[in-house]
Amino acid sequence: MPELPEVETTRRGIDPVITGKTLRRLVVRESRMRWPIPDDLPALLSERTVLECARRGKYLLLRFEHGTQIVHLGMSGSLRNVLAGDIPLKHDHVDWVFDHAILRLHDPRRFGAVLWHPENDGPIMSHPLLAKLGIEPFDPRFDGAWLHQQFRGRSIAIKQALLAGSAVVGVGNIYASESLFRAGIDPRTPASRVSRARCTRLADCVRATLGDALASGGSTLRDYVSATGQPGSYFEIHAAVYERDGRPCRVCGTPIRRLVQGQRATYYCPSCQRR
Known part of the structure; x- marks a missing residue:
């Protein structure tokens, strides 16, 4: 399973590519992940700007003005920057399409997650998947x-x-x-x-x-x-x-x-x- 260093390495790789950029469209080829990807998510995110690419534990948090997308890589998933002409493989389930980049979620086991937390549902850290997580290992309070x-x-x-x-x-x-x-x-x-x-x-x-x-x-x-x-x-x-x-x-x-x-x-x- 991708662990904190793998997820943080992914975050550092995609942060300069997507933060401050407008997501033109979200392409969902397979919605049957660990939890079903909401049907209305592509419409909710189309032409919206990514304000921040953060991480909490093993969850990637893509913050938009009207909410936060929660992405988990599951047991064997990866999130990669691909070229526009790259043909999706069998287990390439989701694309985030920007003007100059495409992020592609590859997850053979489909244990990953792509979820949505609306801004009006409260702070992202109140989400059930995040609310009970422990302290971050690089937090100064961790000793x-x-x-x-x-x-x-x-x-x-x-x-x-x-x-x-x-x-x-x-x-x-x-x-x-x-x-x-x-x-x-x-x-x-x-x-x-x-x-x-x-x-x-x-x-x-x-x-x-x-x-x-x-x-x-x-x-x-x-x-x-x-x-x-x-x-x-x-x-x-x-x-x-x-x-x-x-x-x-x-x-x-x-x-x-x-x-x-x-x-x-x-x-x-x-x-x-x-x-």
Whole structure:
């Protein structure tokens, strides 16, 4: 699944292309996404100007004067800048057509979303998909004290607590495994048992891991490409534990182990990471 660095990389790629530009038309070839694309959305957005291209967690937010479009890339989606003559592929479901650019949503599994939040329905952050999201990892308020408070009384495993998104957003499966490795925390540790000092270390490692991924354009997922059509390169080269089960830890040489938590694969070093 595209995670925060992939979505932020996409946002940075499309922001200078669409912000301040008039959307001539929205072309919907397939409306059956995770939630149906509203039938009247093309008419609502035709000849409207994009005022801002923002992000909250893994959601892209395209703000217009009369509302905000919420775009989610789902499990394997991508949003790319294509040429006017590029013929849509089988899973190219939506186009945003501007004078000098076309953004195209490619989503083979159709787990993504293209939704609309009218201005008169209140602030965009009140939308049900956004209202309960946790703090952003690069928010100055995100630190060990914040995590320790959020984890208080929670008996679920620390990796599951990170993935839940209520304490901090954007730490998906890949980056949770990598952050916990950097912090030296066993992913099975109950969240409430992680001390404030270790929470401080974990918060620092979450920021560092996501920052490194952003600097390198996101992780290399089989289905992921950036807004320019280029694949990321970070985990192809630098992953410490993710998808390295059976191979030696880059720090101590102990074989990396794999386990399943909440139907998601977790990778960790049994020597470097402690409960």
